[in-house]
Amino acid sequence: METKRSLPGWAKSILTGLRILSRVLLLLPIPVFMVWFSYTVDRSGLFQGDLAPREAANLLLENKNVTNFEQMDERQIVRLYVQNLPEEEVPEVIGLGSSRVLQFTREIVGTDSFYNMGVTGADVRDVMTSFYLMEKAGKLPKTVIWSVDPWVLHGGANSLDKRADAELYQEFLQEVLLIDTGYEEPDQAELWKALAEPAYFQGNVDYWLQTREGQVLTDGGAVIPFTEVTGDVQAQTAAIKMADGSVLYSADYRSRDEAAVTGDAMIQIGTFDSLHMEGFTELNAEQCRIFEAFIAYLRSHEVNVILVLSPYHPVLYQEIYNQYLTQGLHSGFFQTESWIRQFAATHDIPLVGSYDPCTLIDLEASLEVWHQQAGAAGISTQQYLSDPAYAEARQLSTVYLPPWQDVPVYYDGIHCTGGLLEQFFPGADVILGLDAESLLPDPTEILVRTAENNAG
Amino acid sequence: MNFNSLVFLGFFCAVAVLNYVLPRFLRPVFLLAASYAFYLYEPKNASLVALLIAATVITWASGLALARLENKWARRGFLALSLLTCMGVLFFYKYYNFFGEVFVGGQFQPLELVAPLGLSYFTFQSLGYVLDVFMGKLEAEKNPIRYALFVSFFPAIVTGPIEQAGVLLPQIAAPRRFDYDRCAGGLFRMLWGYVKKMVIADNIGLFVGQVYARPGEYGGPYLAAAALLFALQLYMDFSGCCDVAIGAARILGFDLTENFRSPFLAPTFRELWRRWHMSLTGWFRRYVYIPLGGNRKGAVRHCLNLVAVFLLSGLWHGAAWGYVWWGVLCGVLSVGGMLLDKALKRPKEPAPAPIPVQVLQAVRTYVIFALCFVLFAAALYGFDPMAVYSGMFSGWDAGRDALASGFAGAGLDSTTALMLAGSTLGILLGEAFGAVSEWIRKLWFVARWPIYYALCLLLLFFGAFGQSAYIYQQY
Numbered sequence: 001m002e003t004k005r006s007l008p009g010w011a012k013s014i015l016t017g018l019r020i021l022s023r024v025l026l027l028l029p030i031p032v033f034m035v036w037f038s039y040t041v042d043r044s045g046l047f048q049g050d051l052a053p054r055e056a057a058n059l060l061l062e063n064k065n066v067t068n069f070e071q072m073d074e075r076q077i078v079r080l081y082v083q084n085l086p087e088e089e090v091p092e093v094i095g096l097g098s099s100r101v102l103q104f105t106r107e108i109v110g111t112d113s114f115y116n117m118g119v120t121g122a123d124v125r126d127v128m129t130s131f132y133l134m135e136k137a138g139k140l141p142k143t144v145i146w147s148v149d150p151w152v153l154h155g156g157a158n159s160l161d162k163r164a165d166a167e168l169y170q171e172f173l174q175e176v177l178l179i180d181t182g183y184e185e186p187d188q189a190e191l192w193k194a195l196a197e198p199a200y201f202q203g204n205v206d207y208w209l210q211t212r213e214g215q216v217l218t219d220g221g222a223v224i225p226f227t228e229v230t231g232d233v234q235a236q237t238a239a240i241k242m243a244d245g246s247v248l249y250s251a252d253y254r255s256r257d258e259a260a261v262t263g264d265a266m267i268q269i270g271t272f273d274s275l276h277m278e279g280f281t282e283l284n285a286e287q288c289r290i291f292e293a294f295i296a297y298l299r300s301h302e303v304n305v306i307l308v309l310s311p312y313h314p315v316l317y318q319e320i321y322n323q324y325l326t327q328g329l330h331s332g333f334f335q336t337e338s339w340i341r342q343f344a345a346t347h348d349i350p351l352v353g354s355y356d357p358c359t360l361i362d363l364e365a366s367l368e369v370w371h372q373q374a375g376a377a378g379i380s381t382q383q384y385l386s387d388p389a390y391a392e393a394r395q396l397s398t399v400y401l402p403p404w405q406d407v408p409v410y411y412d413g414i415h416c417t418g419g420l421l422e423q424f425f426p427g428a429d430v431i432l433g434l435d436a437e438s439l440l441p442d443p444t445e446i447l448v449r450t451a452e453n454n455a456g
Numbered sequence: 457m458n459f460n461s462l463v464f465l466g467f468f469c470a471v472a473v474l475n476y477v478l479p480r481f482l483r484p485v486f487l488l489a490a491s492y493a494f495y496l497y498e499p500k501n502a503s504l505v506a507l508l509i510a511a512t513v514i515t516w517a518s519g520l521a522l523a524r525l526e527n528k529w530a531r532r533g534f535l536a537l538s539l540l541t542c543m544g545v546l547f548f549y550k551y552y553n554f555f556g557e558v559f560v561g562g563q564f565q566p567l568e569l570v571a572p573l574g575l576s577y578f579t580f581q582s583l584g585y586v587l588d589v590f591m592g593k594l595e596a597e598k599n600p601i602r603y604a605l606f607v608s609f610f611p612a613i614v615t616g617p618i619e620q621a622g623v624l625l626p627q628i629a630a631p632r633r634f635d636y637d638r639c640a641g642g643l644f645r646m647l648w649g650y651v652k653k654m655v656i657a658d659n660i661g662l663f664v665g666q667v668y669a670r671p672g673e674y675g676g677p678y679l680a681a682a683a684l685l686f687a688l689q690l691y692m693d694f695s696g697c698c699d700v701a702i703g704a705a706r707i708l709g710f711d712l713t714e715n716f717r718s719p720f721l722a723p724t725f726r727e728l729w730r731r732w733h734m735s736l737t738g739w740f741r742r743y744v745y746i747p748l749g750g751n752r753k754g755a756v757r758h759c760l761n762l763v764a765v766f767l768l769s770g771l772w773h774g775a776a777w778g779y780v781w782w783g784v785l786c787g788v789l790s791v792g793g794m795l796l797d798k799a800l801k802r803p804k805e806p807a808p809a810p811i812p813v814q815v816l817q818a819v820r821t822y823v824i825f826a827l828c829f830v831l832f833a834a835a836l837y838g839f840d841p842m843a844v845y846s847g848m849f850s851g852w853d854a855g856r857d858a859l860a861s862g863f864a865g866a867g868l869d870s871t872t873a874l875m876l877a878g879s880t881l882g883i884l885l886g887e888a889f890g891a892v893s894e895w896i897r898k899l900w901f902v903a904r905w906p907i908y909y910a911l912c913l914l915l916l917f918f919g920a921f922g923q924s925a926y927i928y929q930q931y
Contacts, residue, residue, distance in 0.1 A: 016636055023640075026905065030912050196462065199921035 035195045041204035049080040056226040057081045065229035069239040074119040082133040090139040091115040097147030098122040100310040102247040103418040110427025116245030123161040124152040125169035132172040143304040150336040151276035155284025159276045177293040265313035265413030280332030309353040314403040316413035338450045341443040350435040351443045357403040360424045365399035382438045457497040459700045480631045494610035504572035514541045515582040516603045519589045523596035538586040542579040554775030574613035585621035602628045611704040615697045617715040617735035632709035641893035642706030649699025657693035658920030662867035668837040675851020687826035723817035726793045740765045763787035778835025
């Protein structure tokens with residue numbers, strides 16, 4: 001005490017400051033524990049996402065197949081998957097698109113480092129924001145397989161899905177593609193204040209006590225329906241989300257006969273436009289610009305892009321094509337593939353598949369023929385594929401897949417099976433390799449029943 | 457701005473730091489600005505701040521006039537002006553509708569009046585100052601800033617303590633230097649208060665509020681428990697708020713008057729009242745009881761004076777018959793106790809009884825006190841107190857399991873009950889040792905910090921956050 005009294009004023013102040021600081025440090029574990037606990041348990045899903053999707057995403061991250069696909073909030077799961085994905089496990093290849101991309105599996109893509117980020121009913125916003133989430137998290141893949149749905153070039157209100165994250169899309173357009181949307185960064189302060197709320201901490205303690213027995217509950221106390229698939233994966237009675245993000249429909253649905261599938265396709269003729277394509281009469285210039293900007297953005301991050309056009313059922317395609325020819329219906333849809341093909345050719349982007357099932361190329365068989373033709377002409381295959389003099393020969397020698405196959409290759413009018421995908425998609429690395437060697441055919445040379453080629 | 461809000465904690469931290477950073481002569485100005493900022497934080501107070509300013513200006517000016525004037529009638533005139541101002545505002549906001557309905561009856565059109573924050577406190581405090589100056593017990597304060605701070609000092613404006621000018625004004629005039637031990641003690645006192653309010657009072661309040669919201673739906677065990685717990689809730693709520701106020705003031709360099717002194721350890725009803733809301737009872741004693749003659753004008757006057765003080769105390773709480781009858785009942789019981797003491801010739805300072813006897817006496821006193829507070833609760837919750845008293849005798853035949861599940865359904869499950877019992881016991885024992893901010897600083901570091909941690913964790917795990925304001929805030 002005497003020593004302290006004899007100290008000069010500034011030294012006393014420093015000593016007092018140190019004393020206060022040490023006491024604050026001693027108390028610090030309590031607020032730190034509170035914040036950590038609230039952030040980790042997060043029963044309202046403010047930071048970690050809602051409990052049910054979080055559980056599903058965590059199972060997927062553990063490389064497990066998950067039950068009850070129909071009940072999933074797929075967009076939340078994508079967000080949480082990206083958020084919780086360890087950096088060392090970032091997939092090299094991802095799939096983007098609607099349910100029409102969800103049959104792409106690791107086997108089809110040809111790598112174990114693949115995750116299918118497609119979501120049911122995906123509109124253009126879902127596709128772009130899914131990738132944007134990866135970029136924001138610093139978890140960029142090397143290759144993107146984008147199964148382009150025709151409605152991405154529609155631009156009308158009917159092309160949008162209400163489940164998409166409109167705010168994130170606006171942020172993406174404004175901050176990344178530099179397209180002004182009037183987006184303003186939301187105030188996150190209120191959200192983060194929850195971490196300092198003891199009441200939220202207490203709610204988390206209650207929830208933790210309820211769930212420590214192992215049962216996973218929602219905030220309301222209901223049992224979360226997502227669990228690891230047990231038993232034979234192929235024999236499940238409901239659709240499941242596979243560990244690679246793809247979807248395996250129920251055994252019953254997958255084993256339906258040709259007549260049932262065709263029946264579905266015929267019904268879907270009447271509802272074709274209702275799938276994000278009502279009022280789709282012309283390509284939207286703004287959407288085309290955004291499409292172009294998105295591809296440029298992917299490439300600026302040195303991400304390989306493979307565009308896929310997933311085929312429609314032959315019966316459905318034929319009928320809507322007839323409607324287009326005779327009544328002028330679906331004109332926007334029939335302009336889309338040509339535009340995408342032209343775009344892919346101009347920007348040298350590998351493109352496989354076709355909405356028109358009659359013009360799906362068996363790439364490997366075609367290459368074999370083109371090699372023979374080039375050999376006969378005494379030129380290299382690359383030369384053969386790029387020389388306009390051989391354009392007609394190339395078209396004649398292209399090997400198309402039969403639209404009417406012996407085995408059912410569709411689930412319904414708009415979803416083809418993985419088996420069909422496999423026939424025109426020889427694997428991501430193979431396609432990129434062929435593209436690097438200029439061994440992919442010019443996308444504009446494939447004769448597709450579109451607005452430009454309406455002679456058929 | 458509620459004391460039990462993060463906004464207040466942030467505000468208080470900033471004020472405390474700046475208070476010690478500023479030169480001492482500027483501190484009263486700064487604290488006055490902080491007090492008005494605190495007051496104006498609630499929009500409803502912003503429109504009524506004129507009342508606070510008017511009460512301050514008029515009583516300050518009256519104090520100066522009283523100090524200078526020698527003419528008896530002029531002095532009485534200024535005293536009357538202050539009395540009319542303070543009591544007029546108080547009467548208008550708290551009693552206009554009540555007395556209107558009493559004297560005019562069914563034709564009376566009540567006004568929609570919202571009393572400003574701390575009305576009963578700042579009017580009594582400023583009136584006490586004027587009376588002290590009038591009686592020559594105190595020098596008039598010449599500095600309007602210091603006086604304004606005395607009237608509106610933010611830690612005390614919510615629920616008091618109702619401070620005496622002679623205690624607070626000298627402290628305002630001579631601000632203290634920063635003292636680590638004082639601040640640490642003050643912080644602990646605040647923490648102690650928060651635990652009392654948020655852990656005990658608010659958790660009890662869940663049960664009591666549920667029962668008293670519809671007392672007709674509950675049987676005797678619930679009504680009896682609610683009656684017994686309401687008194688505890690009120691104590692923990694009110695004294696908890698005072699702890700926060702006293703702790704906060706201590707950090708800022710001020711010692712406020714203690715408002716409670718372990719009332720539930722009192723052996724008799726009268727003794728309990730000597731330890732309960734001491735700043736208000738002291739105010740009434742100084743300015744009502746003693747001027748009325750106290751115990752110097754014979755036994756009858758003494759009894760009447762006592763009942764009058766309790767009646768006024770009841771009315772101070774609000775304009776409702778429940779408060780009036782509560783005041784009268786407490787007055788009558790005090791008089792009864794006094795007469796009994798006289799009849800039995802009990803000494804004024806009896807020798808301490810053995811501990812078990814003390815416990816029994818404290819329990820007996822508490823039960824009487826709690827039963828009186830049913831009338832108080834009736835005014836607060838708006839129920840018929842006689843129905844509650846009579847209801848306490850029915851419904852005791854329900855099975856143990858049914859009662860347990862009934863209590864759990866009303867918000868008092870076994871875990872909560874256990875936690876409440878443990879915390880209450882800890883708090884009452886802690887206070888039995890004297891001023892908590894004093895004894896905690898005398899403990900060895902190793903013994904002290906587990907107590908800090910225990911209180912923090914108790915608050916974190918069981919505190920009812922965002923639950924309610926303080927009950928006495930409305931008086």
